[in-house]
Amino acid sequence: MPDMRAFFDAKGCAVIGASANPTKAGRQILANMIAAGYDRGLFPVNASGGEILGLPVYASVDAIDAPVELVIIAAPAAATPDIVAQMKRRMDERGDLRAVVCAAAGFAELKNAEGEGHQALLAGFCKENGIRLLGPNCVGVIDVNNKIDTTFIAGTAHVPGGISFVSQSGAVGAWLLMSWASMPAGGVGFNKFITVGNMADADIIESLAHAGADEATRALGVYIEGSPESRRLVETAAAVARKKPVVVLKVGRTDEGAQAASSHTGSLAGSDALYEGAFNQYGIVRARNVEELSDTLRAFDALPLPKGDGVFILTQAGGPGIICVDELSSTNLFKPSLVSDATKQALKECLPPIASICHPEGHADITAAAGAEHHVRSLEAVLRDPSVHAVLFITVATLFLDLAGMARGMVEMIERLRKEGIDKPVFPAILAGNWTQESRGILEKAGHPSFESPDRAVRALVAMRRYSLFRERSR
Amino acid sequence: MPDMRAFFDAKGCAVIGASANPTKAGRQILANMIAAGYDRGLFPVNASGGEILGLPVYASVDAIDAPVELVIIAAPAAATPDIVAQMKRRMDERGDLRAVVCAAAGFAELKNAEGEGHQALLAGFCKENGIRLLGPNCVGVIDVNNKIDTTFIAGTAHVPGGISFVSQSGAVGAWLLMSWASMPAGGVGFNKFITVGNMADADIIESLAHAGADEATRALGVYIEGSPESRRLVETAAAVARKKPVVVLKVGRTDEGAQAASSHTGSLAGSDALYEGAFNQYGIVRARNVEELSDTLRAFDALPLPKGDGVFILTQAGGPGIICVDELSSTNLFKPSLVSDATKQALKECLPPIASICHPEGHADITAAAGAEHHVRSLEAVLRDPSVHAVLFITVATLFLDLAGMARGMVEMIERLRKEGIDKPVFPAILAGNWTQESRGILEKAGHPSFESPDRAVRALVAMRRYSLFRERSR
Secondary structure, X not given: OOOOOXXXXXXXXXXXXXOOOOOOHXXXXXXXXXXXXXXXXXXXXXXXXXXXXXXXXXXXXXXXXXXXXXXXXOOOHHHHXXXXXXXXXXXXXXXXXXXXXXXXOOOHHHOOHHHHHHHHHHHHHHHHOOOEEEOOOOOOEEEOOOOEEOOOOOOOOOOEOOEEEEEOOHHHHHHHHHHHHOOHHHOOOEOEEEEOOOOOOOOHHHHHHHHHHOOOOOEEEEEEOOOOOHHHHHHHHHHXXXXXXXXXEEOOOOHHHHHXXXXXXXXXXXXXXXXXXXXXXXXXXXXXXXXXXXXXXXXXXXOOOOOOOEEEEEEOOHHHHHHHHHHHHOOOOOEEOOOOHHHHHHHHHHOOOOOEEOOOXXXXXXXXXXXXXXXXXXXXXXXXXXXXXXXXXXXXXXXXXXXXXXXXXXXXXXXXXXXXXXXXXXXXXXXXXXXXXXXXXXHHHOOOOOEOOHHHHXXXXXXXXXXXXXXXXXX | OOOOOHHHHOOOEEXXXXXXXXXXXXXXXHHHHHHHXXXXXXXXXXXXXXXXXXXXXXXXXXHOOOOOOEEEEOXXXXXXXXXXXXXXXXXXXXXXXXXEEEOOOOOHHHOOHHXXXXXXXXXXXXXXXXXXXXXXXXXXXXXXXXXXXXXXXXXXXXXXXXXXXXXXXXXXXXXXXXHHHOOHHHOOOEOEEEEOOOOOOOOHHHHHHHHHHOOOOOEEEEEEOOOOOHHHHHHHHHHHHOOOOEEEEEOOOOHHHHHXXXXXXOOOOOOHHXXXXXXXXXXXXXXXXXXHHHHHHHHHHHOOOOOOOEXXXXXXXXXXXXXXXXXXXXXXXXXEXXXXXXXXXXHHHHOOOOOEEOOOOOEEEOOOOOOHHXXXXXXXXXXXXXXXXXXEEEEEOOOOOOHHHHHHHHHHHHHHHHHOOOOOOEEEEEEOHHHHHHHHHHHHHOOOOOXXXXXXXXXXXXXXXXXXXXXXXXX
């Protein structure tokens, strides 16, 4: 069988079950393809004919008088025999189909003879004809760089980036995409997005290998419920992790969770302890929840790995700074940066007189008296010190602080240092709520992720440090 | 000394260091007092005279020809001798001052003779005259019901509610308030808010006792860095916890964090293990971070305590449902609700045919085919079953689902059941991002908290169950 490329680079796409009704998947898929910029031929298919979103509707797949390599099915499962017949006629006449994404539900996940029969019919046809199949019962795929979005998730921001995400749950995938689209600056960038559904053909293992091998993927996220081939699953993830970071949200941690996972996707969750051990061994980062998955992927995509264990906490607020220290110290992965006397002097010179510098070491409380310039200049002083490998940067909105100016200053300064060869990860937590959206947007737009809380910023750093240690060990 | 009432019910308030400059605390405090609805006499004080926000500016506190019970200081610490002289003249002439909130910094927290001297002068004057002092170096107090806001935090939503919050960090307080103001429906309601600053007089212990004793307080949150009287601190919190839930975010969990806390507020953090043991013994809920503090307080304020350990998970999405099961099962506080055959039948009748009902027990996957009515009717069926003591309700935005209609239906149904005497906590996680703000706003406005993720919803339930068990044990 050919590899999964056809799901992403297909020339010509038919959408079966196309609809003019905005609450139907068959319309949203067309809207998403258009929004993603798909320009290789888009063909709504519906016996009713007419026009949808300005596109002429075809009565069947074999009636399309142009190349069609991809078919997206959004029609009810009961229509499967008819759909297979259409595709068969097309293969007999033109033979151009390469891939099918079946977004419809009502197949083997129902665990009844009818659903299983429809799935077997569709999968059998595809297999015989060398056509790759994703689903049934999947949300679809997105490839921002290949300008394709076969999903029916509304509102996705098609911003290019280095994150790819592969999911055994369409809902978790949708949750992540909707969260990303709601982030400051209007969207976290990503590359490939794949939900595997019932895995009648392409499964979670092949999907993660495919997304991981993509050169545009800088960080790979995977949501796993389980697999009958758990060893191969982990080994495939491990092979990717040797080259780029892999962040896994594996559910079924508890017996009850494993039972629920088995009931959901019919997968055997497998012993969680075995997964956990393998993740540690192979440098696969495990996220505790979707928030951590998202934070960690954003950090891996955008930030350089820390080149050592020296961390400096630069905080404008005492309490949030302590929260940061607690979270950092509960791992034994870091040491406070012992910055030089020259750095301490530089900090003293660029900060308000009431700032508390290096009491304790590796920590400066620049106080609420700090303005935008104080933030930027002290961050620069700290980044220039060779004992500093990562900086946690915490600030709480105040009246006196020009947050947008601070964010612009940070972007300019970090770019300037990069040109000098100083490139270290900075983890900003700019608190809180709507007051900080503009400044966070300025950072995010320039490619600098920001975090909802000091503890979430620390956990992203912890993930990067763990992965960095793994890479050093396995060199 | 009188109790802390004067900070909240004072008649007549002078703001020293009043300013027309919107980036100055001395203007924001006036704006906040006006926004909070303070109507008992507001008097800007500044030698420069003129008018600020339509209010005439007085040259000194003793020049105000109306009752003044509260003085808010937003002038530099160096002005302390002059301010004390003004207040002394006023006490000699009219003797009406009862409380001082000193928002200015530059006092004992600097750990130098000048700062300590200014603090001693201010505190000494207040003590001699029976005037209560909050701060210096504090953010101030808010009392939504008493229509007062002495803080300089911009954008607080003065919505009445049952949460009170007492903080040893002004920044953590500000962070929480700004987060609340950014929530769907434009603001989480609260009652009293107190930041204690340097604790020259009113300290964290008295503040939590005062806020806890307030009848309008239904749930008390406390951010603790440490106290030289840690035993009395915990016992005071314990006394409140016997009557209403107390949620504590205690930092200084690690040695390094304790050292940072000591450096910040000069407090001895004390052994974290001793605090932890006491919290468990006295039914004081410990939050892991600010997000959990906020989620838990909102749940305690709005929801009835679960009356048993039977939990039902009603989910429209498989993956997020499994995340929920994992989080729930990692405690041993709950059992899946074993609902009756009649309830299963009712669920079957009101759900789409592909719904998975009670496989496993205590769990229904109503599937992405579920519309608003399916959500509301299945939730009602579950709530009516006596084996159900709490419901985790998870849904992910889809095209097909009228989320706003669902939220309105939920509010109506829950109110209707309450009238029938069925009042159980429901923990909704409606995912994700901006797509769910309207529906979450409808729920929140009607007094039903919603949560950012299934795992955060579970942790709020866990806190409620722990507290409920403590109340049962100590009856």
